[in-house]
Amino acid sequence: MPLLLLTMSAVLQAAQVKDIRVGEQSGSTRLVFELDSSAEHRMFPLSNPDRIVLDISNSNISQQVVNSLSALSSDALLRVRYAKRDTGMRFVLDLSKKVKAKSSVLAASGDYGPRIMVELEYGAKKSEIAVVKSLASISDEKRDVVVVIDPGHGGKDPGALGQYKVREKDIVLSIGRELAKRLNAIQGIKAVMTRSTDEYLQLRDRSRIAREANADLLISIHADAFTKASARGASVWALSLSGKTSEMGRWLAQQEQATDLVGGISLDDKDQLLAEVLLDMSMNSTIQMSLDIGSKVLREMKTVAVLHKSSVQQAGFVVLKSPDIPSILIETGFVSNKTEAKNLSSGTYRRKLAASIATGVEEFFENNPPDGTYIAWRKQQKGGYTYTVSKGDTLSEIARKNGVSLDSLRSANTLRNDVIWVGQKLSIPAG
Template identity: 80%
Template sequence: MYKKIFSISWLLPVFLLIFSSLLNAAQVKDIRVAQQQGVTRLVFELDGATKHRMFSLSQPDRVVLDLTNAEISQGVVDNLSALSSDALLRVRYARHNSGMRFVLDVSQKVKAKTSELSAAGDYGPRIMVELEYGQPKSAKVVKSLASISNDKRDIVVVIDPGHGGKDPGAIGHNGIFEKDVVLSIAKELAKRLNNVQGFKAVLTRSTDVYLQLRDRSKVAREANADLMISVHADAFTKPSARGASVWALSLSGKTSEMGRWLAQQEQSADLVGGISLDDKDRLLAEVLLDMSMNSTIQMSLDIGKEVLGQMGNMAKLHQDFVQQAGFVVLKSPDIPSILVETGFLSNPTEAKNLSSATYRRKLAASIAKGVEDAFNANPPDGSYIAWRQKQKGGFTYTVSRGDTLSEIARKNGVSLGALRSANTLKNDVIWVGQKLSIPAS
């Protein structure tokens, strides 16, 4: 009997030590990836201090980061597959001893180094991993995974849940916060797009953190996004206001944004379709930027129309057309961007709807369907969707501003004569919005 009591007494401090360790474990709240010429940076955001070590392995090439006494949040786990860059293929994780092990699979040999960033502002302690892969500084940053997907890259959709952290956004009739509603919808939207072959969703935030407006657009640029969707929930002084809506950038918003970008020419390398503006005179730079933003706005309107149409199948619409305004998050010159207002939290009925997980899932599904339809109609060059359609042939292409018949033929791998014949065209005159049948290549 004495031996049993002695054994339990001896083990109790061990149990308490383990339990205390679990309680004090630092949590990985978010992981962000940024890419510049020749360098990929990963920032691991933590809610407490931890020690780390890093080493590299070969055959295959990979970098391993170990964090002691650490845990990973479910939000990060759910979105880990969205992390990639030119050099970074994917991020894997596993529990290791009393902490976490992250494995960074890379597409080539890299020079890896780490640094610790102390807590600042809304951010806790952070660990930054830099992967240098020898690309010259003047090299153009290409789309994520383009060099390793053999022209079958994913279409990258950056999803931005509005507000967050200290900014709750609108407060609903029933006390719900906009920041929570839109984060839930954004996560579901990302999940659905990631389940469609040829699409990859990236969230600007996966947890309840605050981001500056310009930082949200920066995430889209660093992810080489084909589309940015900002998700919000409206509010108004009168509870009778209701309905979902979709917004794109206005011409007045474009004009003011052009001035801002032109004032920063020296920082605008690879801004317009891979063309740097820093060595152009102001007039030429303005013309190039104007052409790019006109095309971007038109693409935003086209995508927004598809999304709005799908949302109208399950939700009341505030307006039955894509509206335009000068929202900051819509102002990337070369990234089509839309802002989706999912409903009015100030309206009792819509606040109740948006409080329902089932309703939010249906809403996210409708947005995802609209995005899929838009890109199936006009897939970007080099994407898996474009490759798949070329193999099948017989798909429809919608003419966008700036398109020419010869360029459409070249992009889709068919002869100009075959394209004319498939559409019974007597000449090469086409117009924006025209539907063209693309024959099998």
């Protein structure tokens, strides 16, 4: 019993990574991992490619940090990735050049909690700081929200074949192009296509394109086929680590257990490709974000298409990769169904479907813009939007994250003190 109590206590006292700040000097980059309580860490280098691994024991990561990791970079730092490791967190610093790395612990001071500082040295130092970036205050960059659109199949892989000689690879490419066109017309959103022509891409190439683009969202587009011509309806999928919510989910899970899905894409079975794409979707804390985005998209698709299921579907898989991008997979309909094959053969229908998907994506990011994006900056300038208090939030942190002063935040919400509660809605004034 004492051992059990000790274990439970350790879990309850897990440190949270609240923020990551990056300071860049000529010849060095400094990363500061801010925690809400002390935690042990270890750091080691890896090569081919060059990267630094930082393990923080008995810890977790805030959603705010997860949503904004793609904004961090410097002359030597390409990106920061993360994964859950045992009871702690692993951060991987992908590098663009050779560095000498060292870490140190900074004690809590003033408004800051305990911190782990990682220094990357790669040249002569200068005293002045050239660039300072923070996940909590990076809005000055005003970058675009990046949405990577992945039309499935292509080239020698036609995908599902249906009524009216419809080929899946042609349908999804057409919808993908239209979706990219509509997203690019929205100020603050940039669409990137994994393929814009009839070419075959392996799964690792699709993933590489998304990661190199620092994607905020990956949308994989497909079409279904089934042995029964009566099967119909569009659907939206997100990944599940703990179970499945449909017959197709159970089938996919069985396929994953029986087949090595890491070695490449099989051209023999379309649904195995679906399983492989789902395997590469973001896991852990990004799954909830994927579900939220999927719900917005599904609601808009309902105005155009018949739905196979009225909610976002999930399938359970063994965790094979370290995820870093929120992802949804859209099944646009069943090409084996005569009515839906006719619809998907229509350019007008495909444009309407793409427009509905774009509307759902735009609505989500308007309400949940990643830090450092133009949309987040615009909302801060306008003010008047609401912030929902999450576990671990403090009023001062909320003010800092949203680029407003603590006094103006108190005033906008007529707060007499700084006491807030989870689920509380706060009005954010103009920044």
